[in-house]
Amino acid sequence: MSNIGSYDERVKDFSWEISERELEYKPGDVINIGWYCTDRICLKGKGDKLALKYEGLGGREKNYTYNDIRQLSNTIATFIRDLGIQPEERVCMFMDRIPELYIGVVGVLKSGAIAQPLFSAFGDESLLVRLENAETCAIFTQKKHVSKIRKILDKLPKLRHIIIVDDNQKSPLQDREVAFNMEDAERVDVFETYPTLAESPSLLHYTSGTTGMPKGVKHVHYALISQYLTTKWVLDLKDDDIYWCTADPGWVTGISYGIIGPWTMGVTQCVNDMGFSADAWYSFIQKHKVTVWYSAPTAIRSLMKAGDDVIKQYDLSSLRHLASVGEPLNSEAVVWSDKVFGLKFHDSYWQTETGSIMISNYPDMKIKPGSMGKPFPGITACVVDTETFEPIRETGKIGLIAFKPGWPAMMRTYWNNEATYQAKFKNGWYLPGDRAYIDLDGYYWFVGRDDDIINTGGHLVSPFEVESALLEHPAVAESAVVSKPDFVNMEVVKAFVCLKPGFEASEEMDLDIMNFIRKKLSPLAMPQEIEFVPNLPKTRSGKIMRRVLKAQEWGEEIGDTSTLEDD
Amino acid sequence: MDEIRDIVLAYVIKEYLEDPDEEIGYDTPLITGGIVDSFSMVSLKRFLENKYKISIPDEKAGPEAFDSVNKITKLVQEFLAK
Numbered sequence: 001m002s003n004i005g006s007y008d009e010r011v012k013d014f015s016w017e018i019s020e021r022e023l024e025y026k027p028g029d030v031i032n033i034g035w036y037c038t039d040r041i042c043l044k045g046k047g048d049k050l051a052l053k054y055e056g057l058g059g060r061e062k063n064y065t066y067n068d069i070r071q072l073s074n075t076i077a078t079f080i081r082d083l084g085i086q087p088e089e090r091v092c093m094f095m096d097r098i099p100e101l102y103i104g105v106v107g108v109l110k111s112g113a114i115a116q117p118l119f120s121a122f123g124d125e126s127l128l129v130r131l132e133n134a135e136t137c138a139i140f141t142q143k144k145h146v147s148k149i150r151k152i153l154d155k156l157p158k159l160r161h162i163i164i165v166d167d168n169q170k171s172p173l174q175d176r177e178v179a180f181n182m183e184d185a186e187r188v189d190v191f192e193t194y195p196t197l198a199e200s201p202s203l204l205h206y207t208s209g210t211t212g213m214p215k216g217v218k219h220v221h222y223a224l225i226s227q228y229l230t231t232k233w234v235l236d237l238k239d240d241d242i243y244w245c246t247a248d249p250g251w252v253t254g255i256s257y258g259i260i261g262p263w264t265m266g267v268t269q270c271v272n273d274m275g276f277s278a279d280a281w282y283s284f285i286q287k288h289k290v291t292v293w294y295s296a297p298t299a300i301r302s303l304m305k306a307g308d309d310v311i312k313q314y315d316l317s318s319l320r321h322l323a324s325v326g327e328p329l330n331s332e333a334v335v336w337s338d339k340v341f342g343l344k345f346h347d348s349y350w351q352t353e354t355g356s357i358m359i360s361n362y363p364d365m366k367i368k369p370g371s372m373g374k375p376f377p378g379i380t381a382c383v384v385d386t387e388t389f390e391p392i393r394e395t396g397k398i399g400l401i402a403f404k405p406g407w408p409a410m411m412r413t414y415w416n417n418e419a420t421y422q423a424k425f426k427n428g429w430y431l432p433g434d435r436a437y438i439d440l441d442g443y444y445w446f447v448g449r450d451d452d453i454i455n456t457g458g459h460l461v462s463p464f465e466v467e468s469a470l471l472e473h474p475a476v477a478e479s480a481v482v483s484k485p486d487f488v489n490m491e492v493v494k495a496f497v498c499l500k501p502g503f504e505a506s507e508e509m510d511l512d513i514m515n516f517i518r519k520k521l522s523p524l525a526m527p528q529e530i531e532f533v534p535n536l537p538k539t540r541s542g543k544i545m546r547r548v549l550k551a552q553e554w555g556e557e558i559g560d561t562s563t564l565e566d567d
Numbered sequence: 568m569d570e571i572r573d574i575v576l577a578y579v580i581k582e583y584l585e586d587p588d589e590e591i592g593y594d595t596p597l598i599t600g601g602i603v604d605s606f607s608m609v610s611l612k613r614f615l616e617n618k619y620k621i622s623i624p625d626e627k628a629g630p631e632a633f634d635s636v637n638k639i640t641k642l643v644q645e646f647l648a649k
Binding site for chain 2: 057058096121142143144145147148168170171273274275276277278279280302305306456457488507508510511514515518523524526528
């Protein structure tokens, strides 16, 4: 029997009080996610249970019990407090998937500061705009990433502390840098967790916008109420499970369901800080006897591409529940997983702003391969007309996905950008920016984005951000960035580039521009293809018409071109 | 072979290695070792194709084939021989 039992029954009498009761929380109480992830589990008598099984580069392994992560997060919280960092100041976590990242986020939350996780593959420009916007006061990082911070330090006067978690004293520390080794530091057994309340800010996640710079999505400690229950009912975690979430905590999935969900449930989770290969992943599942696996369509399609023979070399019989998130999971992937694992991947839909799963396929509910599933109990969802924003009653008609505001994990605002936050609401509905339709049985079917944002491998990339960075390349006069279809990543970045006089298109130029963006922004934002063009399609007012180029890439109708500038 | 190997190693160090103190060799895992991710693999493949005037089909350019300098060298030689 699954945790959710009957989906239909749960929908009938749902209240978020179910989650509050299970977490022994009453309105007005102190609620601190960090405490719930560690101290509460220890108080329940699970201090000796494994919280984290970590496997890093070269097979380096480390295990941490709940008592270990309680003490180590206390140690980190004490260190933060001793640095003079105040509650609600932003502390960035800029690390690979190492134990210090997972335990560090918990420590930051316990201290009352706001954790700002950032993907460690970000280049210096991506890092700068996010640290500048958040007015971040401290950053936890590794030696290997510190050069990116040093490069932009002059532009970050508010950044007071650069905390290096693996300093080996080979080279001297520089301005504002301090070494902190979690394992060597004296463990703190007792720390008074900062008494955050429901609406106290907890996390600041950055997400890409279509026309502006990245937006800081502000979440609060009360988000735990949604994150806990969705983990329990969608991911179906149980006390004896070994859970593996493949998402990086630099992104929201890696936090909501890679730290908060499993640890507030007191479940053992595995972390793998290795790059992707089918052999390495199957071997990891076999070795750790993973039972519940939460992954992404890109990874699943990469595994499909690696073939079925490799699977036969491993014993994957420990697996009992599979789920997916990040981008739509195509029906072929669901059918494939059923064939090779004897289990279907359960697709789930949500985004950074929603903080927790909104639409999903549930254990014990019939899966329609390719469908997003149905709204989580307590979530009022529909699709609305793109003009009137009124709910569409006809089945099968495409509209914008819409949610009635008010679920616990919903973002509270965009950091220093309330106007953009308000613009996400129309006619009383929150619009995540995706198009879908609903079938006769109430299942949602994803159609596409309603804007130019590129979803590559489950990560959103802003064309605007890539175009801005391209302009900084000495040879680029102007550019237009769009998505192009890709089997593994669903979409990848393609750039149309006009060169300045005196520069010529060549294979070397192509590679130089690719590497320029990879280092400046991130590998995700790097154009996988560059097409050099003499000019770009523009409106008569001079605005680049990305949609013309995008339609060309996707083999779609170009649509109305009446405003297109004459050649 | 040695020349290709050294050129590839030098390129990986120059373009993908973030930690100046980190030392890598011909058999260091690049993809599973987290030095080159799946997105960056595209730029590494482009470098090889430009440098050696070869075309590596996507189905041959999987993470396993790119997981070390030695494996990449073997792949390049395979296409140079064609």
